[in-house]
Amino acid sequence: MHSCLILLTLWSYFGDCTQPYFPRQVVFSSDGGLIVAIDEINQRAYQTLNYTSTEQHTSFVMQHFPYAVPDSPQSKYYVQLLLRTPPSLGCQYGTYWKYGEQNFNDFPVHWWVTESSFEIKNYINFHFGMIHSKNTSSIDEDYWYSNETCMLEDKEILPCEEIYFKKNTEIPLRSTVVVRYGMQVIQEITNYKIISIGKPDEKYFDLIPKNWSVVCQDANLGIIYNPEAVTIDSNRSSDIHISLTAPPHRINGNDTVRIRWKVTQCKTCFKWIPEQLYFNSKNFQTTQILTIIRIKNGPLAKMFPIFKGGGFDSISTDDYSIIIT
Numbered sequence: 001m002h003s004c005l006i007l008l009t010l011w012s013y014f015g016d017c018t019q020p021y022f023p024r025q026v027v028f029s030s031d032g033g034l035i036v037a038i039d040e041i042n043q044r045a046y047q048t049l050n051y052t053s054t055e056q057h058t059s060f061v062m063q064h065f066p067y068a069v070p071d072s073p074q075s076k077y078y079v080q081l082l083l084r085t086p087p088s089l090g091c092q093y094g095t096y097w098k099y100g101e102q103n104f105n106d107f108p109v110h111w112w113v114t115e116s117s118f119e120i121k122n123y124i125n126f127h128f129g130m131i132h133s134k135n136t137s138s139i140d141e142d143y144w145y146s147n148e149t150c151m152l153e154d155k156e157i158l159p160c161e162e163i164y165f166k167k168n169t170e171i172p173l174r175s176t177v178v179v180r181y182g183m184q185v186i187q188e189i190t191n192y193k194i195i196s197i198g199k200p201d202e203k204y205f206d207l208i209p210k211n212w213s214v215v216c217q218d219a220n221l222g223i224i225y226n227p228e229a230v231t232i233d234s235n236r237s238s239d240i241h242i243s244l245t246a247p248p249h250r251i252n253g254n255d256t257v258r259i260r261w262k263v264t265q266c267k268t269c270f271k272w273i274p275e276q277l278y279f280n281s282k283n284f285q286t287t288q289i290l291t292i293i294r295i296k297n298g299p300l301a302k303m304f305p306i307f308k309g310g311g312f313d314s315i316s317t318d319d320y321s322i323i324i325t
Contacts, residue, residue: 250311
């Protein structure tokens with residue numbers, strides 16, 4: 001791959017080689033009804049998208065998230081919150097810190113720096129050096145294209161990335177990128193409509209519910225099983241090593257989560273020792289052993305946890321079953 005510096009000399013007749021950017025503070029809409037508000041200066045962003053005629057997702061990410069519990073991880077690190085409409089679909093949030101392996105991200109992937117760190121950067125991130133075309137055929141647009149080309153499925157050769165701005169402004173109009181879906185290679189076009197440039201209106205961030213840390217599921221919280229599935233013969237037992245992915249929340253001065261168990265299919269086929277486990281913010285990474293004993297033969301069964309305390313109550317137990325054959 002030729003460097004941008006070399007291409008600056010080779011392509012000096014055609015254009016400048018540099019990196020075009022979106023405004024650092026901007027609100028815009030895009031294809032499919034997506035609305036995005038970015039405040040790179042104050043490290044906060046918002047977006048909303050109608051997934052279906054009845055389902056809407058609204059996401060926020062900030063360095064200093066409002067209404068976080070004082071002295072909690074959420075008050076110290078970047079937090080992303082996802083609200084679903086209708087409310088019956090639930091909401092969830094993730095904290096970008098050392099125990100954030102189970103996080104999610106609805107914003108540009110290059111903002112999620114590592115599993116434990118996040119930074120709100122420019123909306124667009126080109127993978128190649130970009131050349132500003134000096135072709136004056138368009139009186140309304142500035143055109144930038146990558147210094148690398150890509151071949152489509154039909155053998156057409158195009159710049160791998162392109163972006164168009166309103167003439168002599170930083171207002172983006174559309175961008176293109178060549179992508180591969182399986183064996184298919186196509187050029188995707190994304191159109192933009194600027195709503196405002198400058199600090200986004202507070203109305204976007206005023207939508208954050210004050211009780212989000214209480215009513216929404218913490219995506220960082222979960223259980224680690226080793227193994228996740230076992231085969232147990234009659235009158236035999238098997239050990240499951242259990243720990244947590246992140247420390248339980250401290251609620252009213254108590255940071256303990258109690259885990260009990262329930263079995264589907266052949267409830268009288270098994271017993272387990274101990275009947276319940278306790279984890280807190282000090283021992284959550286310390287492995288505890290659950291011994292499952294088969295009393296009699298039966299069909300495939302699943303054990304599901306029953307949580308109480310530590311912020312685990314809102315977690316879907318269906319995601320953490322132990323399969324027994």
